[in-house]
Amino acid sequence: MASKKFLIIGGDAAGMSAAAKARRRDPELEIEALERGGFVSYAACGIPYFISGEVKNLDDLIVVTPEEFEKKRGIRVRLHHRAEKIEPEKKLVIARNLETDQLLELPYDDLLIAAGAAPIVPAGMDLSLPGVFTVRGLGKTRELKEFIAADSPREVLIVGGGYIGLEMAEALAGLGLKVQMTKLTPREMLALEEEVSEEIIRELSDNGVELTIGAGAEKIERDPAGRLKIALSNGEERIADLVIVAAGVRPESGLARQAGLELGEKGAIKVDRRQRTSADRVYAAGDCAEAYHRILKRNAYIPLALTANRQGRVAGTNVTGGEEEFAGMQGSAVTRVFELTAARTGLGLKEAADAGFDAEKVYVKSNSRAHYFPGSRTIHTVLIVEQKTGRLLGAQMAGRDGVAQRINLFALAAAQGMSVSELKDADLAYAPPFSPVFDPVLQAAEVSAKKIR
Amino acid sequence: MASKKFLIIGGDAAGMSAAAKARRRDPELEIEALERGGFVSYAACGIPYFISGEVKNLDDLIVVTPEEFEKKRGIRVRLHHRAEKIEPEKKLVIARNLETDQLLELPYDDLLIAAGAAPIVPAGMDLSLPGVFTVRGLGKTRELKEFIAADSPREVLIVGGGYIGLEMAEALAGLGLKVQMTKLTPREMLALEEEVSEEIIRELSDNGVELTIGAGAEKIERDPAGRLKIALSNGEERIADLVIVAAGVRPESGLARQAGLELGEKGAIKVDRRQRTSADRVYAAGDCAEAYHRILKRNAYIPLALTANRQGRVAGTNVTGGEEEFAGMQGSAVTRVFELTAARTGLGLKEAADAGFDAEKVYVKSNSRAHYFPGSRTIHTVLIVEQKTGRLLGAQMAGRDGVAQRINLFALAAAQGMSVSELKDADLAYAPPFSPVFDPVLQAAEVSAKKIR
Numbered sequence: 001m002a003s004k005k006f007l008i009i010g011g012d013a014a015g016m017s018a019a020a021k022a023r024r025r026d027p028e029l030e031i032e033a034l035e036r037g038g039f040v041s042y043a044a045c046g047i048p049y050f051i052s053g054e055v056k057n058l059d060d061l062i063v064v065t066p067e068e069f070e071k072k073r074g075i076r077v078r079l080h081h082r083a084e085k086i087e088p089e090k091k092l093v094i095a096r097n098l099e100t101d102q103l104l105e106l107p108y109d110d111l112l113i114a115a116g117a118a119p120i121v122p123a124g125m126d127l128s129l130p131g132v133f134t135v136r137g138l139g140k141t142r143e144l145k146e147f148i149a150a151d152s153p154r155e156v157l158i159v160g161g162g163y164i165g166l167e168m169a170e171a172l173a174g175l176g177l178k179v180q181m182t183k184l185t186p187r188e189m190l191a192l193e194e195e196v197s198e199e200i201i202r203e204l205s206d207n208g209v210e211l212t213i214g215a216g217a218e219k220i221e222r223d224p225a226g227r228l229k230i231a232l233s234n235g236e237e238r239i240a241d242l243v244i245v246a247a248g249v250r251p252e253s254g255l256a257r258q259a260g261l262e263l264g265e266k267g268a269i270k271v272d273r274r275q276r277t278s279a280d281r282v283y284a285a286g287d288c289a290e291a292y293h294r295i296l297k298r299n300a301y302i303p304l305a306l307t308a309n310r311q312g313r314v315a316g317t318n319v320t321g322g323e324e325e326f327a328g329m330q331g332s333a334v335t336r337v338f339e340l341t342a343a344r345t346g347l348g349l350k351e352a353a354d355a356g357f358d359a360e361k362v363y364v365k366s367n368s369r370a371h372y373f374p375g376s377r378t379i380h381t382v383l384i385v386e387q388k389t390g391r392l393l394g395a396q397m398a399g400r401d402g403v404a405q406r407i408n409l410f411a412l413a414a415a416q417g418m419s420v421s422e423l424k425d426a427d428l429a430y431a432p433p434f435s436p437v438f439d440p441v442l443q444a445a446e447v448s449a450k451k452i453r
Numbered sequence: 454m455a456s457k458k459f460l461i462i463g464g465d466a467a468g469m470s471a472a473a474k475a476r477r478r479d480p481e482l483e484i485e486a487l488e489r490g491g492f493v494s495y496a497a498c499g500i501p502y503f504i505s506g507e508v509k510n511l512d513d514l515i516v517v518t519p520e521e522f523e524k525k526r527g528i529r530v531r532l533h534h535r536a537e538k539i540e541p542e543k544k545l546v547i548a549r550n551l552e553t554d555q556l557l558e559l560p561y562d563d564l565l566i567a568a569g570a571a572p573i574v575p576a577g578m579d580l581s582l583p584g585v586f587t588v589r590g591l592g593k594t595r596e597l598k599e600f601i602a603a604d605s606p607r608e609v610l611i612v613g614g615g616y617i618g619l620e621m622a623e624a625l626a627g628l629g630l631k632v633q634m635t636k637l638t639p640r641e642m643l644a645l646e647e648e649v650s651e652e653i654i655r656e657l658s659d660n661g662v663e664l665t666i667g668a669g670a671e672k673i674e675r676d677p678a679g680r681l682k683i684a685l686s687n688g689e690e691r692i693a694d695l696v697i698v699a700a701g702v703r704p705e706s707g708l709a710r711q712a713g714l715e716l717g718e719k720g721a722i723k724v725d726r727r728q729r730t731s732a733d734r735v736y737a738a739g740d741c742a743e744a745y746h747r748i749l750k751r752n753a754y755i756p757l758a759l760t761a762n763r764q765g766r767v768a769g770t771n772v773t774g775g776e777e778e779f780a781g782m783q784g785s786a787v788t789r790v791f792e793l794t795a796a797r798t799g800l801g802l803k804e805a806a807d808a809g810f811d812a813e814k815v816y817v818k819s820n821s822r823a824h825y826f827p828g829s830r831t832i833h834t835v836l837i838v839e840q841k842t843g844r845l846l847g848a849q850m851a852g853r854d855g856v857a858q859r860i861n862l863f864a865l866a867a868a869q870g871m872s873v874s875e876l877k878d879a880d881l882a883y884a885p886p887f888s889p890v891f892d893p894v895l896q897a898a899e900v901s902a903k904k905i906r
Binding site: 046055306310328329341343374402404405406416423427428433 | 879
């Protein structure tokens with residue numbers, strides 16, 4: 001009996017997690033991954049830190065090389081191959097070898113679409129102009145690094161203020177560039193409550209970033225002096241030597257749509273918790289797909305690395321006869337912006353209201369360490385709490401000490417359906433270098449519990 | 454009608470938390486606190502950091518002054534007053550004014566015993582010798598600081614390796630003293646699993662601490678050269694200019710015992726979850742009392758600051774007509790030992806077995822940050838898991854990056870009765886400066902889930 005074939009479109013977190021998982025469960029399965037770029041299984045989240053120089057080598061961002069997949073795990077990796085058409089009835093994918101321009105017909109028994117997300121490029125942003133970049137993939141990252149080294153840009157304009165925009169602002173400021181940033185709203189993609197987003201805005205300003213809020217970038221051209229001239233939607237103009245377009249991402253669901261697969265939230269591929277799409281034996285995972293949201297108890301589109309890895313594993317389990325469900329995500333995320341850490345989990349106030357919760361927002365400031373201990377900094381915490389029950393629906397934090405792991409306590413509490421009254425009684429470990437006796441998490445829960453009562 | 458009187462023995466965390474809580478709930482109540490030392494409401498946990506110089510002024514460790522209690526809150530504070538007898542039938546406490554030697558009869562309607570814990574002083578440790586200290590209270594702390602300044606001791610012997618011993622080792626090494634430490638077992642008071650205690654031992658050794666394991670201190674005397682000579686139980690001898698006796702603590706329950714109150718775990722005052730003792734309208738809270746243990750579902754004696762504060766509040770609520778129960782503790786604790794952080798929550802393997810759990814220990818090493826990110830260090834995690842159910846019973850961690858807040862995720866999971874299978878699916882926030890995609894907490898839970906299955 002010929003072995004079954006598992007074909008994967010996309011060779012990053014979701015795709016290669018699925019491949020690795022499937023291989024561990026089935027040594028016989030034929031596994032093949034198509035990747036249109038020159039790298040698979042790389043740490044996309046590390047790109048800003050390679051640009052900044054904190055990570056020295058681009059290769060450091062590669063988790064597993066194509067050779068390791070092929071030789072050690074027997075997973076065929078076709079680099080520079082772009083899937084061009086999916087034919088679910090024929091169980092066939094048509095792909096183009098981008099190096100030879102040759103078309104291939106690749107049959108499958110099970111297909112996983114893990115095509116990722118693509119940067120949203122506002123109309124008028126001409127990516128063909130030298131010095132205009134998006135942040136995507138290691139190939140483009142190398143080009144950006146080389147551009148900076150060769151052209152020594154003095155000023156950069158970052159279009160968009162999401163995670164990637166913020167992290168690139170820090171990275172480029174660290175290289176000595178004068179950083180300008182323009183974003184549509186103070187909250188934009190992070191969708192943070194204003195108490196937290198104000199801290200980000202202050203941190204950007206304190207670090208010399210010139211921030212324009214309420215303006216998109218509409219047009220980009222080369223001025224007579226050879227610099228980039230960007231027209232903003234508020235009528236202003238910016239001059240820069242480098243433009244980073246980081247205005248959010250959209251799911252790469254075009255092939256799926258053309259193949260007649262159902263799309264869901266924000267155009268992402270509709271999946272069930274086993275990562276099955278509407279087409280027989282076609283799965284989707286990662287940034288191109290929806291994901292089950294634990295608090296909303298329905299699918300949502302919040303592309304994040306941990307979700308991609310997990311959905312890939314679930315798909316890999318299920319194509320090899322397993323029956324695993326994706327446990328769920330809740331939009332937990334953290335980012336470093338210069339010295340500030342901003343983090344979130346669960347629902348914001350508007351999200352909670354949109355989902356039908358009668359929710360309240362509670363804002364608490366506390367010290368990160370014992371009041372007398374050096375290095376104690378203010379932690380800003382916003383909790384979103386269901387009024388009737390006191391149930392924690394979401395949390396957001398900003399601070400310069402001890403934020404990154406604390407948000408995860410709120411994440412766990414929200415996932416468990418805990419009320420702030422229960423959370424305020426948690427027995428947390430205390431020592432003066434790490435927290436006050438009543439940890440900021442406990443303080444925020446206690447203040448919330450009193451307000452809700 | 455004359456107002457009721459709430460008398461409190463002991464003016465630190467538990468006692469003054471009770472006083473403050475009672476005052477907030479009842480503006481009329483007469484509240485009086487007896488404190489045999491010269492300070493109330495101070496941060497005992499900060500003492501090592503005053504000795505090290507990280508905390509500059511002793512006053513910085515004072516949370517609320519006696520004057521503030523008296524003038525702002527109408528709480529009478531009698532400093533230098535030692536309770537000498539409790540007469541529950543007469544609702545009377547006899548106290549001695551240590552400055553005038555005068556005896557006072559103090560009647561009460563409700564009494565709280567919050568006398569704290571006393572250092573265990575092994576026989577042969579002569580505290581009257583200059584240069585021999587325990588760590589207790591701000592008065593003694595000032596004496597120790599002055600002794601160090603005046604006598605410039607070159608070598609110190611620390612007797613005992615619990616939190617205080619470890620923190621004092623770090624503090625005194627930081628001042629340039631050569632540190633020797635002797636302790637009975639590798640685990641001793643922290644009762645850590647060996648995978649974690651070995652990291653502490655390595656850290657002590659890497660920082661020049663000469664550690665003797667398996668020996669107590671039996672005798673101390675001044676040698677002919679005027680230095681302190683300490684005989685160890687293994688027959689060896691140590692020479693030092695300073696001796697810190699930090700061999701654990703015992704509950705200050707003598708007065709309660711004499712008054713006929715029932716004692717419980719390890720001689721601590723027996724209390725119910727409302728902090729009531731066996732005597733009518735006599736409460737106990739803090740380091741002199743037992744505390745309800747969430748995982749064991751019975752009382753235990755694990756004196757810690759957060760528990761003391763909370764039990765005090767519960768007592769203060771209940772003496773003012775409330776009906777509050779102490780929610781419980783689970784022995785969550787963290788300590789910094791030079792660059793290492795060690796932390797625990799819940800049960801160790803032996804504790805779990807003693808409590809009748811069929812438990813397994815799982816040890817996992819992981820990186821604190823993305824593998825390519827600078828500053829990533831190894832985190833050592835030990836999970837104690839119930840075999841049958843996979844329920845998390847306890848966790849211990851050691852590492853040089855990101856341990857202090859992570860232990861609290863395990864604390865919350867154990868308190869919630871979560872299984873490691875549930876915990877491994879938690880949606881935690883990820884960014885390369887703070888964690889790998891799969892956080893050490895998730896990795897430890899996942900490895901445990903596989904082992905248990």
